[in-house]
Amino acid sequence: MSDVLENPKIEVPHAIDLTRKAGLGTGPVPVEPYVSPEFYERERKLVFGRAWLNLGRIEQLPKANSYFVKPVEACNAQVLVTRNADGEIKAFHNVCSHRGAAVALEECGVRNRFTCRYHGWTYRNDGELIGVTDPDMFFDLDKKQLGLTPIACDVWEGWIFVNFQKRPEVSLIEFLGDLGEVFRGIPYMNTHQALIIEANFNANWKLIADAFAEGYHVSSLHPNTLAPSFSSDKNKFARPVGGRAWGAHRSVSTFGNMDYVTPENSKVERLANMNNGAIVLAGDTGEQAQKLLAHRAINQAKSAHWSADLTWLFPNFNIDFSPGGFWTHEFWPTAYNKTRWIARIYMPTATSWRDRLAQEHYAARWGEVVLEDVSNCERIQIGLESGAKDHIILQDGEFMIRHSLETINKWVNAKTVKEALS
Amino acid sequence: MSEKLLPAGFEALEPFVAYWAQPTNDKRWDQRARAPMAEITAFYDAMYDRAEDAIAWLDENYPLGQEMPEDARNLSCLLLGLGQAAIAVEMHRQPRSPYSVFPHGIYMKSGPWPLG
Numbered sequence A: 001m002s003d004v005l006e007n008p009k010i011e012v013p014h015a016i017d018l019t020r021k022a023g024l025g026t027g028p029v030p031v032e033p034y035v036s037p038e039f040y041e042r043e044r045k046l047v048f049g050r051a052w053l054n055l056g057r058i059e060q061l062p063k064a065n066s067y068f069v070k071p072v073e074a075c076n077a078q079v080l081v082t083r084n085a086d087g088e089i090k091a092f093h094n095v096c097s098h099r100g101a102a103v104a105l106e107e108c109g110v111r112n113r114f115t116c117r118y119h120g121w122t123y124r125n126d127g128e129l130i131g132v133t134d135p136d137m138f139f140d141l142d143k144k145q146l147g148l149t150p151i152a153c154d155v156w157e158g159w160i161f162v163n164f165q166k167r168p169e170v171s172l173i174e175f176l177g178d179l180g181e182v183f184r185g186i187p188y189m190n191t192h193q194a195l196i197i198e199a200n201f202n203a204n205w206k207l208i209a210d211a212f213a214e215g216y217h218v219s220s221l222h223p224n225t226l227a228p229s230f231s232s233d234k235n236k237f238a239r240p241v242g243g244r245a246w247g248a249h250r251s252v253s254t255f256g257n258m259d260y261v262t263p264e265n266s267k268v269e270r271l272a273n274m275n276n277g278a279i280v281l282a283g284d285t286g287e288q289a290q291k292l293l294a295h296r297a298i299n300q301a302k303s304a305h306w307s308a309d310l311t312w313l314f315p316n317f318n319i320d321f322s323p324g325g326f327w328t329h330e331f332w333p334t335a336y337n338k339t340r341w342i343a344r345i346y347m348p349t350a351t352s353w354r355d356r357l358a359q360e361h362y363a364a365r366w367g368e369v370v371l372e373d374v375s376n377c378e379r380i381q382i383g384l385e386s387g388a389k390d391h392i393i394l395q396d397g398e399f400m401i402r403h404s405l406e407t408i409n410k411w412v413n414a415k416t417v418k419e420a421l422s
Numbered sequence B: 001m002s003e004k005l006l007p008a009g010f011e012a013l014e015p016f017v018a019y020w021a022q023p024t025n026d027k028r029w030d031q032r033a034r035a036p037m038a039e040i041t042a043f044y045d046a047m048y049d050r051a052e053d054a055i056a057w058l059d060e061n062y063p064l065g066q067e068m069p070e071d072a073r074n075l076s077c078l079l080l081g082l083g084q085a086a087i088a089v090e091m092h093r094q095p096r097s098p099y100s101v102f103p104h105g106i107y108m109k110s111g112p113w114p115l116g
């Protein structure tokens, strides 16, 4: 038994002291942020109510006058994101000025105006109120003052962010800091097609974010789906190959098993010409993928054993890169113990039926991974809510979790965003 | 013509059409997750044997994205169902991941094109 507890042989270079280098403590961390409704109320107000939040990519607004509606429960908001004929992107509360009905009723579409279904007031997609039905019946109506309520919105590298502060204390660029600079110019490939997996489950939003912040759990929780690709005898517990903090944000470079060979009995993977297991996560090996690898932000240690960069933007958004492309995670709290998680895995268009079979297999594997993590998080929530533990323990490879918790703690205690970011 | 379940030569797969020939990624996942292992294995064995032929037939007659009559569509959905069955047979040796919750609140909102 005792050999299980010993350090495994590590035969690859890996990163050390990520926690201290990120300026973090090393002690146990409190459970409270995961289980306390009061803490969640503070997060809603002081984190989600003040941080820049990612709502998607510009490709979700493919044409002039495209729009989408996105719920942000933490802020009690339905956000209507529009693109006008000039390509300008704006965000509004999806709330009619007359008596509060929703003006956009579909999740997405193409429209340059929105007519409220309650009494028919009409708004242009720049928010302006342009039509009132039976206006003579109203008293001193000033249409200019009655547009849709705007929400601060800005775009960085194709990513659409909003901020629920009436006048955001810091700009998106200030909020992103160095990361915003270093991650400029990354080629985002296959943006036209994403596998979208949505999961609604009973656990605090940070539990699932934490599950995508470290490779330590891969060999144990994902033994069939991910372990063969993301761990090996040379690095059994998937110690990271790099990582760092970026102000409020953080990234880690994960280990990949470069000796992976598709097992004999994985007959369908072989039939579908899949040679990389789960590593080429976004499923592309083309020229664009090479450009991505060469970018200075990607695999910063330029490790030969690299599989992916997990880039966690504060508070609840991941942009993750692998040799095959990129994917994102949105972790939206809907209650202190409920989460909606949306994964978007960008994929090339299949060019043959064999290819398409490979994509089905790849998507199916993702489905199982999501199921494994969700099942686990629901059990953790139950465990932590029991009160059995006041603290959890974190190792060096889990530094992103610690960084997330410390940053959230800073934000819920800071009077101003500037102070939280300092 | 239209009452043919599968293209000529693939008749042996007909018993699997009703359950396994599902039009979306999400439905194919759900069907696999709910099926008993013996049924998944039976489908996997039968479909794996004809997978190369199915790929060749589809690529030749209905390259990706072309409008398909029902028999071709059924065959393509069966082929993709094999990708799902493989997860159970080759990866987990059971219908779903060990210790996973079921039913669950996870769904494939949009799968890869086509038949996503």
Ligand code: FES
Binding pocket: A096, A097, A098, A099, A100, A101, A116, A117, A118, A119, A120, A121
């Ligand atoms: S609430 Fe919209 S028109 Fe009355």
Ligand SMILES: [Fe+2]
Binding pocket: A211, A212, A217, A221, A222, A373
């Ligand atoms: Fe996981």
